[in-house]
Amino acid sequence: MQSIRKEDVQQALDRLSNQQVYVHLESNQGAYTQGAYPSANKGPFHHTGVFIRNAGIRYSHGKITGDGPFRIGLKMEFGWVYAEGLTDWEQDDQGRILFVGYDLEGRLAVALDLSQQPL
Amino acid sequence: MEKHVLLVFPHPDDEVFASGSAIQWSQQGTPVTYVCATLGEMGRNMGVPAYANRETLPQVRQQELMEACRQIGIDDLRLLGLRDKTLEFEDLDALADRLLAIIQEINPSLIITFYPGYSVHPDHNTCGEIVVRAVQKIPVEGRPPVYCRALVKNAEQVLGKPDITWDVSEVLEQKIEALKAHRTQVIGTKNGLGERLSKQDTESMNWFRFEHFWIYKEAIE
Numbered sequence: 001m002q003s004i005r006k007e008d009v010q011q012a013l014d015r016l017s018n019q020q021v022y023v024h025l026e027s028n029q030g031a032y033t034q035g036a037y038p039s040a041n042k043g044p045f046h047h048t049g050v051f052i053r054n055a056g057i058r059y060s061h062g063k064i065t066g067d068g069p070f071r072i073g074l075k076m077e078f079g080w081v082y083a084e085g086l087t088d089w090e091q092d093d094q095g096r097i098l099f100v101g102y103d104l105e106g107r108l109a110v111a112l113d114l115s116q117q118p119l
Numbered sequence: 120m121e122k123h124v125l126l127v128f129p130h131p132d133d134e135v136f137a138s139g140s141a142i143q144w145s146q147q148g149t150p151v152t153y154v155c156a157t158l159g160e161m162g163r164n165m166g167v168p169a170y171a172n173r174e175t176l177p178q179v180r181q182q183e184l185m186e187a188c189r190q191i192g193i194d195d196l197r198l199l200g201l202r203d204k205t206l207e208f209e210d211l212d213a214l215a216d217r218l219l220a221i222i223q224e225i226n227p228s229l230i231i232t233f234y235p236g237y238s239v240h241p242d243h244n245t246c247g248e249i250v251v252r253a254v255q256k257i258p259v260e261g262r263p264p265v266y267c268r269a270l271v272k273n274a275e276q277v278l279g280k281p282d283i284t285w286d287v288s289e290v291l292e293q294k295i296e297a298l299k300a301h302r303t304q305v306i307g308t309k310n311g312l313g314e315r316l317s318k319q320d321t322e323s324m325n326w327f328r329f330e331h332f333w334i335y336k337e338a339i340e
């Protein structure tokens with residue numbers, strides 16, 4: 001993973017447009033906010049989290065915006081894929097594009113993975 | 120002396136809740152089997168600084184788990200191949216049948232898992248529930264005892280004092296080294312385990328030193 005440079009990301013997003021891609025999209029605050037461990041107990045907290053894995057989509061264009069942390073929107077025929085708070089990314093040796101946003105303590109808080117093959 | 124102990128936990132590193140005991144069993148020559156349901160695929164810690172990512176984390180954690188098992192003396196690790204955070208949505212009866220097949224194969228004298236309903240993470244609670252369901256499929260006279268860890272803060276108020284507390288001081292160093300094998304999760308991380316490892320204060324050390332269990336009575340009666 002490396003810090004996001006918008007120009008590089010934009011090129012990568014363009015590479016996967018107008019074709020079938022598989023998406024992992026996740027917003028994650030962790031499972032231990034209920035205070036399993038005393039140090040993790042930060043008082044009353046409404047815990048939320050979502051993920052969708054291997055949703056097959058096709059986007060006509062994708063765009064990265066912001067000055068960091070960054071936002072990505074992928075425009076589909078009937079809707080959008082959206083992620084915010086992204087800080088780091090990589091293209092791995094399988095051509096997958098992986099985005100992540102770390103929280104202030106260095107833990108993954110948001111993830112967006114795009115792949116031409118099911119993840 | 121135990122004949123064969125079966126640990127059933129959902130995530131790599133959950134074995135820390137019984138790893139001191141497991142080290143001691145293994146030193147006494149008691150075989151220990153560990154059924155780990157997932158690879159902690161949804162973990163948020165990618166190492167400090169991050170060197171894993173959402174897609175490589177499962178392989179990284181599998182390697183860490185294998186190293187931890189080697190250090191604990193667990194030579195029979197079974198991965199169920201389920202996905203982190205999804206246990207509660209599976210067909211629990213089908214999972215209980217898979218576990219039952221393992222129980223019948225190895226015939227453990229003791230099973231250790233999480234206390235259903237009192238273990239905070241939905242995967243932990245479901246894991247305990249699957250164990251109980253599997254054991255309840257066995258005729259009463261043949262059921263192995265099930266010892267559970269409970270993680271909720273008010274466990275003692277609800278369940279009473281733990282039935283069993285094992286002091287694993289003698290193997291504390293080994294237990295901590297085995298935990299450190301889960302590098303992405305515990306080295307420099309801000310979670311409970313990482314902080315306990317870095318603090319090394321009396322409270323943290325006592326947390327590692329004593330392994331508390333409640334006997335799950337409905338499973339054996």
Ligand SMILES: [Zn+2]
Pocket residue numbers: 129130133240243
């Ligand atoms: Zn766990």
